[in-house]
Amino acid sequence: MNRLDRLTAILIHLQTKRVVRAQELADRFGISLRTVYRDVRSLEEAGVPIGAEAGIGYFLTDYHLPPVMFTSAEASALLMGGKLIEQWADESVRTEFESALFKIKAVMKRSDQEHLDDLDAHINVAKSTWRQPYSGELLTHIQRAIAQNHVLQLQYHSQYNDAETQREVEPVGLYHYRMAWHLIAFCHTRQDYRDFRVDRIRHLTDTGERFARRERLSLQEYLDRMGVDMPMVEAIILFPKSVTRFMHEQRYAYGFQEEHDLGEQVRMRFQTPYLEGLARWLLMYGNAVTIEQPAQLHTMMHALVDEIQSHYAVHPMVNET
Numbered sequence: 001m002n003r004l005d006r007l008t009a010i011l012i013h014l015q016t017k018r019v020v021r022a023q024e025l026a027d028r029f030g031i032s033l034r035t036v037y038r039d040v041r042s043l044e045e046a047g048v049p050i051g052a053e054a055g056i057g058y059f060l061t062d063y064h065l066p067p068v069m070f071t072s073a074e075a076s077a078l079l080m081g082g083k084l085i086e087q088w089a090d091e092s093v094r095t096e097f098e099s100a101l102f103k104i105k106a107v108m109k110r111s112d113q114e115h116l117d118d119l120d121a122h123i124n125v126a127k128s129t130w131r132q133p134y135s136g137e138l139l140t141h142i143q144r145a146i147a148q149n150h151v152l153q154l155q156y157h158s159q160y161n162d163a164e165t166q167r168e169v170e171p172v173g174l175y176h177y178r179m180a181w182h183l184i185a186f187c188h189t190r191q192d193y194r195d196f197r198v199d200r201i202r203h204l205t206d207t208g209e210r211f212a213r214r215e216r217l218s219l220q221e222y223l224d225r226m227g228v229d230m231p232m233v234e235a236i237i238l239f240p241k242s243v244t245r246f247m248h249e250q251r252y253a254y255g256f257q258e259e260h261d262l263g264e265q266v267r268m269r270f271q272t273p274y275l276e277g278l279a280r281w282l283l284m285y286g287n288a289v290t291i292e293q294p295a296q297l298h299t300m301m302h303a304l305v306d307e308i309q310s311h312y313a314v315h316p317m318v319n320e321t
Contacts, residue, residue: 001029003039010039011048014060021057070104072112078104079116080123087125088176092137126249138198139174142183145206146171149213152185155203156196164202169194170211173219178253186216193222235270235278235297238262238290254278267292279304 001009006029013028014020022036040058044050049061078101085097105113145152154167169185172193176182181198217225232255244266255272272278279300282289291298
């Protein structure tokens, strides 16, 4: 990026927030703090009213940049984002994103509009066949509650005991992992932080009651804490290529990280805090699984196989007459 484009991009970035730290600009554009200071000084000399507060950051005092045209590449990136949203968000988010994309297309050059129309039919995202759909406008309501620090009441289906419970929570943030959105929140019932899968929320009510955000962990602080509390275990597993075609997206739910082609076999690397969950998933592939590490996973597989064998030895199939 040349300097003129960078100065424009810095100005746009300053418009997106109340306060922007110099380090944030340095990280985004891959430049030194000294270069950030020099660029901001250049904008000030050009008449842009930029305020600064030591130890906090920069802010625009009274300035609004005229509408900026999107490049074809930027619009294409938004189109790809929209394809993901179609499958991994609820109807409310899909509708609002589609509306925003129409507004963006409306101010684009005709050639760029045609570029997006041509590209649209050639990009798609596989529909998840095993995730439960989100109900109502959950993601939009949750986002609003997070931004406004509002307490939420949830009717939540707990998978482990197949029961529904009523919870009152203070939302910390939304986090997408294992192919699903999760609401991280402080639960009044448990008096601790809890992870709620959004597709298991049966009903949600915004109470309008505000809570003190400063008394709660940020989303990143929660994730950092969980990383310490729940250490990840690495597993290396060999599969025949003939088997991998049946895995599809499910492997990501069990911590899939990468794979290496070994000819007739594929070596996959997983990282998971739930080793038993990985072991139970691997059972479905029978003798096609070869565990290279860890030994603990190998032992778990032995125990599960013995458990199944004992079960069917005691409970043989009863023929219906």
